Amino acid sequence: MLKDIAKRWNGQLGVEGISLDIPEGSFTALLGPSGCGKSTTLRLLAGLELADEGAILIDGKDVTTSAASDRNLSMVFQSYALFPHLSVAENVVFGLKVRRVPKQERQEKLHRALEITGLLGYENRKPGELSGGQRQRVALARAIVAGQRLCLMDEPLSNLDAKLRNSVRKDIKKLQRDLGITVIYVTHDQTEAMSMADIVVLMKDGHIQQVGTPNDLYSNPNNTFVAEFVGAPPMALIESSVLGGFGEDKTIGIRAENIQIVPKGEGRMSCIVNESEFLGAETLIGLDHEGSRGLCVLKPGLSMVAEGSEININFRDEHLHVFDAAGHRLVR
Structure with missing residues (x-):
């Protein structure tokens, strides 16, 4: 002790x-x-x-x-x-x-x-x-x-x-x-x-x-x-202003396995693909969106997407983690 x-x-x-x-x-x-x-x-x-x-x-x-x-x-x-x-x-x-x-x-x-x-x-x-x-x-x-x-x-x-x-x-x-x-x-x-x-x-x-x-x-x-250090890939962090509905100066976290690629016009965010990395059992698709960092999607098997492509993503509120301006977790 x-x-x-x-x-x-x-x-x-x-x-x-x-x-x-x-x-x-x-x-x-x-x-x-x-x-x-x-x-x-x-x-x-x-x-x-x-x-x-x-x-x-x-x-x-x-x-x-x-x-x-x-x-x-x-x-x-x-x-x-x-x-x-x-x-x-x-x-x-x-x-x-x-x-x-x-x-x-x-x-x-x-x-x-x-x-x-x-x-x-x-x-x-x-x-x-x-x-x-x-x-x-x-x-x-x-x-x-x-x-x-x-x-x-x-x-x-x-x-x-x-x-x-x-x-x-x-x-x-x-x-x-x-x-x-x-x-x-x-x-x-x-x-x-x-x-x-x-x-x-x-x-x-x-x-x-x-x-x-x-x-x-x-x-x-x-x-x-903790959110960014633990996990491979780490948790993505998004400014609350990007999503809306969470108040000001909040940071929203989401894990890659809880993000889905959906048809254009049906998602909560529109992103640009910055990389596709084939890992064997799955493919890691890295995404860019202003006001976010570490955003990516895990797809099973070989699922390469061309760099520069625009895709829509979706996720459920129950999978989101909310942090205050100082980065501390808020219980929802």
Whole structure:
């Protein structure tokens, strides 16, 4: 649990007013653009940085000023942080040897961790003989043998290619579920956060913008930042003056899947096509209309429309999201 945590460097804001209650056994993702404070929050929780204000509690114990080694947690970093001269097995049990864990116990934990991560048979290989995905699995195995109930992960997949990211993402989620551990996972990739996490914490400029399930953030964004950050494609935003009937200085949000192309003269808006992008299962058709941004339509299969074409679109009021002049969501 974090209570009103703040951290600054030379007067410059890192994070401020960070309060989080993370349920035991959950998978929580700290999501946001670069510089939003997500890694700072993780480092504060880990004890790698000390907070200027607020309190940090783990299992009900105040660890705000405790050393990282006293916080009963494990970490998996963006860099694999493996010793190149040690074998897979030696890397995995290194921490156990430092703590003088008996050899028999080390071997039992090593076997279980390698079995869980699919690394049995790789015990004697050096990190240089492994792929990127295998190296990250070694780092995960090292976290498993630590036996801690809380595991912090700082962008562990960012060094992997797209195919490996997808594979290791599934490994991490299965690992968390099978072991029943609490994972706090930092990422700038909303696909990772939305597909893996039970709870997403979206941050911007050192502050939390919204906390909720992936569906909460997608379907009921607190503000226009959340609306545009979560979702692929992001929510389109339209000035209320374009649609009418919503009052002045409002912003109206609509998701691409809730927009339909209709015959000319039958739609609520007339738009110009600025691109058509075939994605395999669907086609993304980008649209221009004065007073809007991010406007697009998703059509199933191959549905290319010539750039510069004029089309009409329609949507229902029940699918619209209304935000005030400051960008905050208005309940309708």
